Amino acid sequence: MSMAAVETQLPGDRISKRNFDKLARFIYDYSGIKMPSTKLTMLEGRLRRRLRATNHATFDDYCDFLFNHDGLDQETVYLIDVVTTNKTDFFREAKHFDYLQTVALPTIANSGVRTIRTWSSACSTGAEPYTMAMVLAEFAESRNNVSYSVLATDLSTDVLQTARRGIYPEDLIAPVPRDLQRKYVLTAKQPGRREVRITPKLRSKVGFARMNLMDEKYPIGELMNVIFCRNVLIYFDKQTQAGVLNRLCACLATGGYMFIGHSESITGFDLSLKQVSNTVFQRI
Numbered sequence: 532m533s534m535a536a537v538e539t540q541l542p543g544d545r546i547s548k549r550n551f552d553k554l555a556r557f558i559y560d561y562s563g564i565k566m567p568s569t570k571l572t573m574l575e576g577r578l579r580r581r582l583r584a585t586n587h588a589t590f591d592d593y594c595d596f597l598f599n600h601d602g603l604d605q606e607t608v609y610l611i612d613v614v615t616t617n618k619t620d621f622f623r624e625a626k627h628f629d630y631l632q633t634v635a636l637p638t639i640a641n642s643g644v645r646t647i648r649t650w651s652s653a654c655s656t657g658a659e660p661y662t663m664a665m666v667l668a669e670f671a672e673s674r675n676n677v678s679y680s681v682l683a684t685d686l687s688t689d690v691l692q693t694a695r696r697g698i699y700p701e702d703l704i705a706p707v708p709r710d711l712q713r714k715y716v717l718t719a720k721q722p723g724r725r726e727v728r729i730t731p732k733l734r735s736k737v738g739f740a741r742m743n744l745m746d747e748k749y750p751i752g753e754l755m756n757v758i759f760c761r762n763v764l765i766y767f768d769k770q771t772q773a774g775v776l777n778r779l780c781a782c783l784a785t786g787g788y789m790f791i792g793h794s795e796s797i798t799g800f801d802l803s804l805k806q807v808s809n810t811v812f813q814r815i
């Protein structure tokens with residue numbers, strides 16, 4: 532790397548096929564995320580910022596740094612941030628939250644569980660675990676002997692930072708019913724600042740941590756009563772999905788519920804789950 536070269540990133544510079552294959556292999560092995568060659572232009576666009584940040588003039592230089600000079604030690608976190616897709620919403624796939632409220636939580640509580648343990652295992656910027664926390668808080672309020680916890684994990688450090696702050700553009704909160712907005716969402720005091728924040732009380736009920744679903748064990752403590760693993764399996768191939776689902780099942784208490792994304796499926800996997808609703812399963 533030469534500092535002179537750093538000043539001017541070469542216009543029109545591309546990632547070579549050899550380097551793309553190396554990057555794709557590393558990303559797949561580390562995160563399970565498939566990187567077909569159709570993602571080349573996207574990857575180039577997103578990595579240009581990393582070239583600037585690490586003072587490399589070309590993708591060849593940057594990849595040489597990553598793969599031949601221990602650059603991955605410092606760059607892995609950023610590489611993962613640029614390749615993850617973080618789209619999420621409050622009350623996304625709303626039928627899941629209806630099911631949680633009307634069937635899953637009453638069934639769990641009626642079975643004698645006093646602290647309902649829940650986990651959003653690919654939580655992105657926090658909309659999913661905060662939605663779970665709202666539904667759980669309402670349920671706990673309706674039963675005087677039930678409490679709950681929400682663990683929220685993701686591989687991307689970027690999204691976890693946003694999630695922990697719990698500050699969102701006003702528009703994002705639109706799917707949250709008005710009565711829940713009044714209880715769990717604060718609007719900015721400064722007029723014109725179109726942001727909202729999840730209340731400190733609800734934020735305090737959600738614990739965030741970085742966790743890679745590719746890891747061999749998930750250090751979640753006691754078994755969970757509810758696991759959300761939504762809209763992340765789609766980025767994995769079948770073999771990776773099987774491994775993730777098996778490890779998640781091992782974290783779910785008997786009778787506990789697993790929610791996957793509406794476009795995802797567990798067909799063909801040998802799991803201790805029975806289907807109880809569309810994309811909702813119960814541990815047997």
Ligand SMILES: C[S@@+](CC[C@H](N)C(=O)[O-])C[C@H]1O[C@@H](n2cnc3c(N)ncnc32)[C@H](O)[C@@H]1O
Nearest residue numbers: 562615618619653655686687743744761762763
């Ligand atoms: C599209 S978002 C889904 C967010 C939320 N579950 C929902 O349905 O709205 C997918 C999330 O999966 C995370 N992810 C991707 N690979 C992962 C892995 N190996 N371990 C943990 N999280 C991962 C990404 O960082 C991203 O935040």
